Amino acid sequence: MFKSLAVPEFLAKIDPVKCIRCKRCIQNCGWSVYSWGGDKVLIDTFKCVKCLRCYHYCPEEAITIEDNPVIYRNNANWGYNHIRNIKRQAETGGIPLTGMGSDLPYPILFDHLLIDACQVTNPSIDPLREPMELRTYLGKKPARLEFDKGPDGKLRLKTKMPPQIKLEMPFIFAPMSYGSISLNAQKTIAMAAKELGIVMNTGEGGLHEEIYPYRSNVIVQVASGRFGVNPDYLNAGVAVEIKIGQGAKPGIGGHLPGEKIPLDIAKTRMIPVGTDALSPAPQHDIYSIEDLRQLIYALKEATNYTKPVSVKIAAVHNVAAIASGIVRAGADIVYIDGFRGGTGAAPVIIRDHLGIPIEHAIAAVDDRLRQEGIRNEASIIAAGGIRSSADAAKAIALGADAVALGTSALITMGCTVCGKCYTGNCSWGITTQRPELTVRLDPEVYAERLINLIHAWSHELKEILGALGVNAIESLRGSRERLRGVGLDSQTLDILGVKPAGR
Amino acid sequence: MNHNFQKDISGCGLVGIINRDGKRISGSFACNSLCLMNDRGNGLGAGYAAYGIYPEYKDLYAFHIMYDELGAKTDTEEYLKKNYHIEKKEPMPTASVPTIKIHPIIWRYFIKPLPEKAERELANLGDDDFVVHTVMKINSEIDGAYVFSSGKNMGAFKGVGMPIEIARFFRLEEYEGYIWTAHTRFPTNTPGWWGGAHPFTLLDWSIVHNGEISSYGINKRYLEMYGYKLTLLTDTEVVAYLFDLMVRKHGLDTATACTVLAAPFWKRIDDMPEDEKEAMTALRMVYGSALMNGPFSILFGHSKGLVGFNDRIKLRPLMAATKGKTVYMASEESAIREICPSPEKVWAPRAGEPVIVELEDSR
Structure with missing residues (x-):
C-alpha cells in the first residue's frame, strides 16, 4: 500500500523536553495518532483531527497541534478541500464523509441581523428586578377560545386544548x-x-x-x-x-x-x-x-x-x-x-x-x-x-x-x-x-x-x-420589526421581512 | 404583509369621563381637564371621542371623514353611494381658530349599508363587518381619504393642535355625551397629520392611548393574519383592532380581553386554582401574539362603557376617581381634580388590572 498523497491537515507535535513519557496522550487519543516507541511517543499525524483531547490531558502542556503549513499552493478556485477530496476519491473511489454542519463560508444571515433596544420613548426593563418570561408551549393552538363563567365569576375553559409541550x-x-x-x-x-x-x-x-x-x-x-x-x-x-x-x-x-x-x-x-x-x-x-x-x-x-x-x-x-x-x-x-x-x-x-x-x-x-x-x-x-x-x-x-x-x-x-x-x-x-x-x-x-x-x-x-x-418571549416571537439588516440586499431583506438598519 | 413601514411613536396625556346614569355633559369638561396637562403634549395632535352625541341618528353609522383634496371626496362618496343609504351628509361644523391655518376637508355622513350592496361578494357580511370592510377599504385604497369615526351615536374629533384649539375648531362645547375621552399628544417622529391624532376608532370602539407598544411588530402581524390592514402604523390602531378581534369577533368579554392585552405573569397563574389556571394558561397560549408589551395606559370607550388599564408592570401613569355616578380616569390626578375638585374616591389602578365601568342600564 502506498502512502496517501492527501496531505495531512494537522501536525501533532510533542516537545521532547517537556514530555515526561506518561503516555496519557496515547491513552486519550481515539484516533491512534500516538503510539509508544520504547523511549518516546511516536506520532502518526495523518490520523490527527485536532480534537484537542491529548492537548487537554497532557499534564506538561507538551503537545501542540498545528495547522499543516505544507498545504497546496494557494489558489482561490482550487481550494485545499477540492484537491484533497479528489486525491482521496482517486485512492478509494468512495464518497468522502464528514460530520457536523457545513464549514464552508456561505453567508450567515444571523451575523447580518441586529436587534433593537429601547431608548427614552419606551423604557427598557431590568431582568434582575422585573419578571422576565421565557415559558413556551409547543403544539397546535385553536384560533380562538370559548369560556363559561363559573359560579365564582371566574373563567372556565370550554374549548378543549390540543396537547402541548411545555418548555420553561x-x-x-x-x-x-x-x-x-x-x-x-x-x-x-x-x-x-x-x-x-x-x-x-x-x-x-x-x-x-x-x-x-x-x-x-x-x-x-x-x-x-x-x-x-x-x-x-x-x-x-x-x-x-x-x-x-x-x-x-x-x-x-x-x-x-x-x-x-x-x-x-x-x-x-x-x-x-x-x-x-x-x-x-x-x-x-x-x-x-x-x-x-x-x-x-x-x-x-x-x-x-x-x-x-x-x-x-x-x-x-x-x-x-x-x-x-x-x-x-x-x-x-x-x-x-x-x-x-x-x-x-x-x-x-x-x-x-x-x-x-x-x-x-x-x-x-x-x-x-x-x-x-x-x-x-x-x-x-x-x-x-x-x-x-x-x-x-x-x-x-x-x-x-x-x-x-x-x-x-x-x-x-x-x-x-x-x-x-x-x-x-x-x-x-x-x-x-x-x-x-x-x-x-x-x-x-x-x-x-x-x-x-x-x-x-x-x-x-x-x-x-x-x-x-x-x-415575555411571545412579544419577541415573530416581531421582525425589532430586527434590522446590515449589509443585506433588498431582496433578502424582503424575504426576511426585515428593514435595513437606519430605517 | 409589508414590513417597510415607519412606526409612529408618541407620548401623551389622556382623560376619560363616564356618567353611569347616561347623563349627557358638554365637551368642555373633557377639554378643561385635558388642558391642565398641556405639557404632556406638544401641539402636534389632540382629539376627543364622545358617546351619545347623535341621538337623532342613533341607528345610523356616523362617518367622520377627512379628505386631503376634493378628488378623494368624490371617489369616497361614489363608493358610499353604491353601498349605503345616505340619510344625511354635511360638512363637519367647525369654527375658525387663528392658530389652525391648514386643515383637511372634513365631512360627516349618517349612513346605513344597503341590503343590496354593489360589492356582491360581500353580500353576506353583517352590517358591522361591512362597515369595518368599508373603513379598511377607504383608508387603504382611496388616497387622501381617511375615515376617522364610524360608530353609531358617537363620534371622534381630532386634529393637529393643542387640546383647546381642537376643541374650539370642532365646537365641542355644542356636543353633549355621556362618555368622553380626550387625548393630547407628544409625537416624536411624525409630522402633524390630522389622522394620526387620537382617539382612534372603529365602529363604536374608541381608544386613547399613552405609550409605546414594544410588541407592535408581532401584534401587527398577528392582526394581519385575520385580515386587518394596519394603515396608520400607530400603536393605538393595534389596540382598537385587537379589541375588535377578541370582543366582537371571538366573543370574549371586555375583562378577558384586557387579561390578554396585559396578561398576568406565569408565576401568578401557576398559583391560581386549577380551573382558573387552565383558563389563563390557555389564554396566554392562544393569544400570546396579542399581548401588548411595553409601556401604556389606555382608555377604551364603547357605547355601553369605559375601560381604563395599564401594561402588566405599569410603566405609564393612570389615575381613577369617582363622584356620584361619574367615574373619571386620567394620566394625572390633577386633571381629574380640575373638573371634580372633591372626588369621593381616588386610586391608582394596579398594573394590568382594568377599571371597567359600565352604564347602569347596559345589562
Missing part, C-alpha cells in the same frame, strides 16, 4: 440517536432537559431503557428506519416526531454499519446484532403529502391524541409550501433544520451543497403560514446553526417558537467541532460506542455543564428582552 425556555435539544452518539451523551442531554424543564429528542435510534426515567422530557422520533418503534415507544415521551429530513443531508438516508451495532444498540433499535441499520432516504410509506397525513393520524391514534405530532424537515428551496402542507396534513409542530445543521455522518458533497439556510426558511415558513391564516395551527422549531442566544433571539424574532440545539450541546461535553463524528473514534466519548471512550463521558458531570450553558443563554435572552422593553 424556548430551547430544546436536537434529535441525536443512540448510535450516532453514545448512551452517556444521550443521558447527559436527558438529565439536563429534565432539570431545565425542556425536552430532548431520541433521534431515530429508539429509546434506551436508561432514558426511560426522563420520559416526560423526551420526544420520540419515528424515522425511515422505524428503529425501536412500537406502541410503548410512541407513548413513552411527551411527543412523537416524524423525521422526513435533516438539514445536513436533505433527501439522504442513513447507514449505521453492522460493526457499530453491538448488543445494546441492537436491543434499543430492535434489530439483530451486527446487521446494518439502514435508514432509507424516503420513508417507504410516505410518497406524498396525503401519505404523511395518514402517518400523522396513525401516530395520533396510537397515542390516543394525547401527544403533539411533530414533523421534521430539512430546509429546502420550497420549504414554505412544504411546511404549509405539513400543517394542513395535521402536524402540531414543524421542525425545520437549516442546511448548516449538524450530522453524525453525511457525504461532504451533500452537506455542503444542498438545502437553504435556516434564516430564510423560518421567514418564508412563518410568512406563508400567516398568509394562509394557519400560523396558530402549528409551532415552528428552528434548528441548524444556532450558535448563541443571539442567534436564538433572531430566529425567534423571525418567527420560530423555539430553537433546537445539537452541536452547542455537544460542545459542552468536550466536542471541538472537529467534524469526525462518522469515524466512531470520538476521543471525548460523544460520537463513539467504544466502551473505553464512552466511559470518559460522565453524565452527572457533563449534565451540569449543559445546564450551565442553557441557564447562561436564558439569562442572555432575558437581557435581550429587557433591552427590547418586553417581558
Whole structure:
C-alpha cells in the first residue's frame, strides 16, 4: 500500500523536553495518532483531527497541534478541500464523509441581523428586578377560545386544548440517536432537559431503557428506519416526531454499519446484532403529502391524541409550501433544520451543497403560514446553526417558537467541532460506542455543564428582552420589526421581512 | 404583509369621563381637564371621542371623514353611494381658530349599508363587518381619504393642535355625551397629520392611548393574519383592532380581553386554582401574539362603557376617581381634580388590572 498523497491537515507535535513519557496522550487519543516507541511517543499525524483531547490531558502542556503549513499552493478556485477530496476519491473511489454542519463560508444571515433596544420613548426593563418570561408551549393552538363563567365569576375553559409541550425556555435539544452518539451523551442531554424543564429528542435510534426515567422530557422520533418503534415507544415521551429530513443531508438516508451495532444498540433499535441499520432516504410509506397525513393520524391514534405530532424537515428551496402542507396534513409542530445543521455522518458533497439556510426558511415558513391564516395551527422549531442566544433571539424574532440545539450541546461535553463524528473514534466519548471512550463521558458531570450553558443563554435572552422593553418571549416571537439588516440586499431583506438598519 | 413601514411613536396625556346614569355633559369638561396637562403634549395632535352625541341618528353609522383634496371626496362618496343609504351628509361644523391655518376637508355622513350592496361578494357580511370592510377599504385604497369615526351615536374629533384649539375648531362645547375621552399628544417622529391624532376608532370602539407598544411588530402581524390592514402604523390602531378581534369577533368579554392585552405573569397563574389556571394558561397560549408589551395606559370607550388599564408592570401613569355616578380616569390626578375638585374616591389602578365601568342600564 502506498502512502496517501492527501496531505495531512494537522501536525501533532510533542516537545521532547517537556514530555515526561506518561503516555496519557496515547491513552486519550481515539484516533491512534500516538503510539509508544520504547523511549518516546511516536506520532502518526495523518490520523490527527485536532480534537484537542491529548492537548487537554497532557499534564506538561507538551503537545501542540498545528495547522499543516505544507498545504497546496494557494489558489482561490482550487481550494485545499477540492484537491484533497479528489486525491482521496482517486485512492478509494468512495464518497468522502464528514460530520457536523457545513464549514464552508456561505453567508450567515444571523451575523447580518441586529436587534433593537429601547431608548427614552419606551423604557427598557431590568431582568434582575422585573419578571422576565421565557415559558413556551409547543403544539397546535385553536384560533380562538370559548369560556363559561363559573359560579365564582371566574373563567372556565370550554374549548378543549390540543396537547402541548411545555418548555420553561424556548430551547430544546436536537434529535441525536443512540448510535450516532453514545448512551452517556444521550443521558447527559436527558438529565439536563429534565432539570431545565425542556425536552430532548431520541433521534431515530429508539429509546434506551436508561432514558426511560426522563420520559416526560423526551420526544420520540419515528424515522425511515422505524428503529425501536412500537406502541410503548410512541407513548413513552411527551411527543412523537416524524423525521422526513435533516438539514445536513436533505433527501439522504442513513447507514449505521453492522460493526457499530453491538448488543445494546441492537436491543434499543430492535434489530439483530451486527446487521446494518439502514435508514432509507424516503420513508417507504410516505410518497406524498396525503401519505404523511395518514402517518400523522396513525401516530395520533396510537397515542390516543394525547401527544403533539411533530414533523421534521430539512430546509429546502420550497420549504414554505412544504411546511404549509405539513400543517394542513395535521402536524402540531414543524421542525425545520437549516442546511448548516449538524450530522453524525453525511457525504461532504451533500452537506455542503444542498438545502437553504435556516434564516430564510423560518421567514418564508412563518410568512406563508400567516398568509394562509394557519400560523396558530402549528409551532415552528428552528434548528441548524444556532450558535448563541443571539442567534436564538433572531430566529425567534423571525418567527420560530423555539430553537433546537445539537452541536452547542455537544460542545459542552468536550466536542471541538472537529467534524469526525462518522469515524466512531470520538476521543471525548460523544460520537463513539467504544466502551473505553464512552466511559470518559460522565453524565452527572457533563449534565451540569449543559445546564450551565442553557441557564447562561436564558439569562442572555432575558437581557435581550429587557433591552427590547418586553417581558415575555411571545412579544419577541415573530416581531421582525425589532430586527434590522446590515449589509443585506433588498431582496433578502424582503424575504426576511426585515428593514435595513437606519430605517 | 409589508414590513417597510415607519412606526409612529408618541407620548401623551389622556382623560376619560363616564356618567353611569347616561347623563349627557358638554365637551368642555373633557377639554378643561385635558388642558391642565398641556405639557404632556406638544401641539402636534389632540382629539376627543364622545358617546351619545347623535341621538337623532342613533341607528345610523356616523362617518367622520377627512379628505386631503376634493378628488378623494368624490371617489369616497361614489363608493358610499353604491353601498349605503345616505340619510344625511354635511360638512363637519367647525369654527375658525387663528392658530389652525391648514386643515383637511372634513365631512360627516349618517349612513346605513344597503341590503343590496354593489360589492356582491360581500353580500353576506353583517352590517358591522361591512362597515369595518368599508373603513379598511377607504383608508387603504382611496388616497387622501381617511375615515376617522364610524360608530353609531358617537363620534371622534381630532386634529393637529393643542387640546383647546381642537376643541374650539370642532365646537365641542355644542356636543353633549355621556362618555368622553380626550387625548393630547407628544409625537416624536411624525409630522402633524390630522389622522394620526387620537382617539382612534372603529365602529363604536374608541381608544386613547399613552405609550409605546414594544410588541407592535408581532401584534401587527398577528392582526394581519385575520385580515386587518394596519394603515396608520400607530400603536393605538393595534389596540382598537385587537379589541375588535377578541370582543366582537371571538366573543370574549371586555375583562378577558384586557387579561390578554396585559396578561398576568406565569408565576401568578401557576398559583391560581386549577380551573382558573387552565383558563389563563390557555389564554396566554392562544393569544400570546396579542399581548401588548411595553409601556401604556389606555382608555377604551364603547357605547355601553369605559375601560381604563395599564401594561402588566405599569410603566405609564393612570389615575381613577369617582363622584356620584361619574367615574373619571386620567394620566394625572390633577386633571381629574380640575373638573371634580372633591372626588369621593381616588386610586391608582394596579398594573394590568382594568377599571371597567359600565352604564347602569347596559345589562
